[in-house]
Amino acid sequence: MHPENIAHWAKERGPRILLVIVAALFLLLFLRLSTRRIARTVVRSRRGDRSEGTGRADTLAFSFQSAARVLIVVFGVLLVLQEAGVDIKTVLGGAAIIGVAIAFGAQDLMKDYFSGFLILLEDQYQLGDLVTISGVTGTVESVNMRVTVLRDLEGRVHFMPNGNIDHVTNRTYAWGRPVFEVPVRFDENVDRVMEVLVEVAKELSEDPAWKGATIGEPDMLGVDKFTDYGIVIKFMVKTQPDQLFPVRREMLRRIAKRFNELGIQITVPQRLIVRDGPDGEPL
CATH class of the missing domain: 2.30.30.60 (SH3 type barrels.)
Incomplete structure (x- = not known):
């Protein structure tokens, strides 16, 4: 190629190619500086009562940044080729065939990534x-x-x-709530039993060792049902997300201890087995 032709080509198309490259670099820089901040703002606005964290926002930002970076580079290369005088229709045709092959082979992987993006976005x-x-x-x-x-x-x-x-x-989205079903005998004073259960729950919430583990007052639902072996009293305690099972175990321990002190009996199903003796009479 003659040097004069190269100089003419550079003078004719060089500024536009340079402009495309500068614009692409500017977009990449803007993407790098702003994506994480935008993602964290979106996460904070959607999180509600859940504790603020940066892991989900950073994962979202990285995923969006990676996809956007690929798009910017691909479109930038295509625009540069177009400004350089290359017929991009041929390039796009070959790229389309390759893209279909890759998409067909990696459809499960793309499904995983798309589902993961929605899981993180929706928290x-x-x-x-x-x-x-x-x-x-x-x-x-x-x-x-x-x-x-x-x-x-x-x-x-x-x-x-x-x-x-x-x-x-x-089970622990923003808060947890263990549900207690306490069976007692039919001859127990159910009002007294309910008062004892509420008192035990309040003592737990006021205990310095369990401070902040529970949220609000215990929710006494009252007599829930009658069974063959007694009356079932149901109540609930609202807890912090990571305290559901610890609070449940501690409440059961305290209920058993208090019932033993007050002589309140917890009933359980009983089975009576009758066996026949040698003479056919029940033992």
Whole structure:
């Protein structure tokens, strides 16, 4: 190619190519500086009563930043080629074929990433939440764009691809609430039993060792049902998300101890087994 032609080409198309490159670099810089801040603002506005954290926002920001960076680079390269005089229709045709092949081969992976993005955006669960996913109950140890990691009570770790998650039960979203069903004998004074249960719950909330574990006053529902072995009294206590099971265990311990002190009997189902003796008479 003649030097004069190169000089003419550079003079004719060089400024526009340079402008495209500068614009792409500016967009990449703006994306890098603003994405995390925008993501954290969105997370704070949607979080409500849940504790503020940066892990979910940073994951969202990284995912959006990666996708946007690819788009900016691809469009920037196409615009540069167009300004350089290259027929981009041929390039787009080949890229489309390659893109379809990649999309077909990685559709499950893209499904995982898209589902993970929605899980993080909607704040369905976060680290430390107790959830049930696909019949597996455990504490969320990690959540990212592709996989959610649960650890069950026995310490087993379950890796759940986000694309396979179609139903989530979050037992500790913002707060927890253990429900107590206490069976007592028919001849017990139920009003007295309910007062004792409320008193035990209030003592727990006022205990310095359990300060802040419970939220508000206990909710006494009263007599819930009659059974073959006694009367069932139901009440609930609202707790912090990570205190549901500790509060439940401590409440049961205190209820058993107080009932023993006051002579209140907790009833359980009983089974009577009758056996025939050698002469056919029941023993």
